[in-house]
Amino acid sequence: MYTTALLMLALLFTGSPSPNVGSTTFDGRQPQIAAIEERVALTFGRDDRVYVATSADRGTTFGQPIVLPGNGRLSLGMRRGPRIAMTSRALIVAAVVGQKGGGADGDLLIWRSADGGNRWAGPEVLNDVPGAAREGMHALASNPTTGLVVAAWLDLRQKGTRIYAAVSKDHGATWAPDVLVYESPSGTVCQCCHPSVAIAADGTIAVMFRNSLDGNRDMYVTISKDAGRTFAAGRKQGSGSWQLEACPMDGGNLDWTDGRPASVWRREGELYAVIDEGPERSLGPGVDPVMSVYQNTIDLAWTSPDGVMLRRGNHEPVLVDAGRFSAVLAQRDRTLVAWEHNGKVLVRTWAR
Numbered sequence: 001m002y003t004t005a006l007l008m009l010a011l012l013f014t015g016s017p018s019p020n021v022g023s024t025t026f027d028g029r030q031p032q033i034a035a036i037e038e039r040v041a042l043t044f045g046r047d048d049r050v051y052v053a054t055s056a057d058r059g060t061t062f063g064q065p066i067v068l069p070g071n072g073r074l075s076l077g078m079r080r081g082p083r084i085a086m087t088s089r090a091l092i093v094a095a096v097v098g099q100k101g102g103g104a105d106g107d108l109l110i111w112r113s114a115d116g117g118n119r120w121a122g123p124e125v126l127n128d129v130p131g132a133a134r135e136g137m138h139a140l141a142s143n144p145t146t147g148l149v150v151a152a153w154l155d156l157r158q159k160g161t162r163i164y165a166a167v168s169k170d171h172g173a174t175w176a177p178d179v180l181v182y183e184s185p186s187g188t189v190c191q192c193c194h195p196s197v198a199i200a201a202d203g204t205i206a207v208m209f210r211n212s213l214d215g216n217r218d219m220y221v222t223i224s225k226d227a228g229r230t231f232a233a234g235r236k237q238g239s240g241s242w243q244l245e246a247c248p249m250d251g252g253n254l255d256w257t258d259g260r261p262a263s264v265w266r267r268e269g270e271l272y273a274v275i276d277e278g279p280e281r282s283l284g285p286g287v288d289p290v291m292s293v294y295q296n297t298i299d300l301a302w303t304s305p306d307g308v309m310l311r312r313g314n315h316e317p318v319l320v321d322a323g324r325f326s327a328v329l330a331q332r333d334r335t336l337v338a339w340e341h342n343g344k345v346l347v348r349t350w351a352r
Contacts, residue, residue, distance in 0.1 A: 021334065022060035022349035026053065030081025031338035031345045033329045035059070036088065036144050040329070041117060042338060043084040043093050044345045045076040050095050052084070054117045059329070059336045059349045068093060068111045070123045073101030075136030078249050079194045079325065083140035087147045091117050092172035094151050096136040106134035108153050112172045126166040128178045132157035137194040137251070143203060147171035150228055152181060152195045152207050160188035163195055163209050167228035181207050181231045182222050190217050194251035198261065203227060206261040208237070208254045216241040219252055219265045238280035242267045255293040264289040264300060271302060294330035301328040301337050308339045312350060320348060
């Protein structure tokens with residue numbers, strides 16, 4: 001398994017690009033995407049409102065976006081913004097919204113649609129202590145078949161920043177009380193790097209976050225094997241450390257491959273990946289990396305000085321376009337990339 005994973009990562013450096021097979025543009029910022037088979041859903045923010053657009057042809061085209069109900073100040077920008085997940089029965093969207101704005105308050109809200117995105121219930125507040133999610137950094141993931149949905153966020157209910165999460169076992173219809181995922185012995189994790197969540201096929205939950213220990217801002221992954229009731233001690237990602245007395249606002253990303261969590265993140269100006277819990281592998285310069293896995297094939301996107309870069313399975317990396325804050329979605333025979341540039345959300349579909 002270990003050798004297979006290293007070979008899979010090495011294949012990321014070879015090959016050639018395939019043609020672009022579709023593109024879409026909306027007014028907005030901070031896009032995120034999710035999919036089940038032919039259905040793809042896109043969420044983004046604009047003017048303190050959350051929007052969702054859906055596609056019935058695997059992202060080649062999208063319908064007109066629908067604005068979700070609710071009022072308040074939407075946390076948006078620098079990886080703050082709505083998140084989306086899909087199950088066989090529902091679309092679920094999460095966003096941090098307050099009334100004062102500027103990080104003075106904020107709750108993690110959940111919306112749910114049971115009819116493919118036409119009608120929406122909510123919003124419902126997930127954090128049990130009002131205002132605890134005001135930093136605005138959060139993550140959302142689902143197991144499409146079983147209906148397990150997990151939201152995680154940077155929590156400020158006490159002095160210092162902690163990682164909290166809430167879990168739904170019925171496709172987002174109801175949520176259990178929130179739980180503490182990780183509390184750093186230093187008194188705080190990194191204060192404004194977003195967490196990431198991924199759920200394996202067997203229901204194992206992985207949460208990744210940037211820690212703050214002994215002056216180091218390194219990535220850690222913690223695992224829950226009991227549907228989010230308890231989480232194991234965090235496992236540091238990679239062998240190096242980043243001595244930094246500041247927050248880089250770059251939380252990386254993770255997914256599952258070969259039954260183990262795979263992660264990608266930034267340390268100083270370089271990107272690194274850990275596959276199959278093996279040694280770290282340098283991927284070169286960049287920021288804001290994201291990852292998506294389809295049948296153990298890894299797709300990566302990140303920001304370079306020239307714009308959004310995409311590495312699809314065994315292809316060489318290609319420049320997608322100007323912009324940053326990308327989201328990537330690996331599918332059977334294509335890859336979707338969404339990103340923002342000059343107040344626009346752009347989505348492009350690439351054939352493998």
